[in-house]
Amino acid sequence: MSTYVITKVPSTGKWHVSHQQSGWIAPVGGPYAKRKEAITVARLLAGRQGKGRDPMTDRESYSHLHVEAALCLWEAMCEANQRGWERDPENERRKKRLKPLTGNAAAFYETWRNVGAVAMRHMAIYLADDMLKTWDSMTEAEQEELFPYDWEFAPAFLAIIQWDRWGTPVLPNTPREMAKAVLAFQRKAM
Template identity: 35%
Template structure:
């Protein structure tokens, strides 16, 4: 009796799109000149939690496993990203509506494509080579949600700064003027749950700004 031929795996258009966006992002992160890579490695040593450090890990993975393997695993990563997307949009379909899917949403998810040890990973289940399997999509979704909630808060503060003081850069200029830019008043306000209008009003008054007239609102 002839053995039945195994049917090839099939993917939806949505799954194909996610895999292509992942592959596009990984190429953006891992392809560059020797000088560019050296610059990333230098920045990664200064800050092991920076975007440069994340890129260095993916560059090293590509060198170890090869482009063909990474391209194939983009399917796995794409499916993982879709799980995160579904988790965060199940109760809010507009959760990602402010951002570009391929240039902002997918990269934000891939920053958290790590194993339990925190190292970059693109494997699931038993098919594991470097660093272990990907963390659970629900765990990654919490990190992604935090990041996008912060981005939304920052955008709302800029909008309020434009409306209240005709000075959209108020919040970013305040951060950059400090001796330690990471010591952000806006981040503190975000973590304490302070509403953007109240925070921006306080910040403008602190710098003794003149409120915007009706024509600037």
Template identity: 30%
Template sequence: MTGSFTYLEVEAALCVWEWINDVTINDPNREIEDWIELRDAVGSMELRHQSIELGQWCLAVFDLCTAADPKFLDGCYSYDWDIIPAIMAYARNEDGPVIYAQALPEAAAIAPKVMRDLAFRRWLGDARQAAQKLWAYADLIDDHSEKAEVAFDRGEDPQAFADWLGEKYDLAPADYFYPFGQTAGKDI
């Protein structure tokens, strides 16, 4: 691939390369086994080079997301730490990770999935915050992740869900443990 690239294409390629390094060599908590196997098979130089086309694909998905929903970026997602990983989760087919443009899924098919994933992540954050405030137990939401996903898909309010879940399991309210407005050492 030769030619000139826009600033956004360069930024996207760099973010993809950073993500690839994170999931293959830099961060044991984020490692993705089939990406590590791919790096071992094709080498770092090939992955770095393919980051150009992967970045262009990510940018196409991102552009579709922002065109479809002007509020897509509400919640201040980080492009390199949130959006690129959400998109790269779909750079795969039935055989595993994909790095060549001709094998990547259509950006139009991926954009709605990315939008849903990031909206769900935002919803989970709101639900965790509500559970912390109501029950001094933010992990309540993670402990019931399947119920949370169903509630999100139904369009339920995250605070109402956290309230319902705490009542369902007969939890003591946060002010029972922290009567002065603090929950688990954090001011609310």
């Protein structure tokens, strides 16, 4: 079982989150100005965001397609994070000719900065089910508009998701609604 520990650094007054397992402790997030922010991130990472069981961490087995979907989504997430980093005004090595991100892309980048790569990797696993259901709700002709799956569909799926700053994704209510939103996004980008 994983344990996440929050600690306050006396010299800065900032909070940090560490992943603790027997024999080692690894820092995973921070600094956070408020204790509540650090607790929220630690709970998300530990899979205890709310009461009861957490569907993000309770699953014990995954199909080959689920793993592939999670990997394709993780690849799209890494690319999106890199685009944000290249435009981040706080990044000294940013590409100055590029404008900062806006909309869902900016919210995604802020979420990544707030919760870190570990939480986002778990989110890719969690969102893979929604991604597969969205793909399956499309007709064959619609799927052909989004080939290849890893370079067209996964980034378009990610672009539709709305994020709060602590990593909670907001998707349309049904896979078919998500499919329509993904197709609209893809068609607009072309």
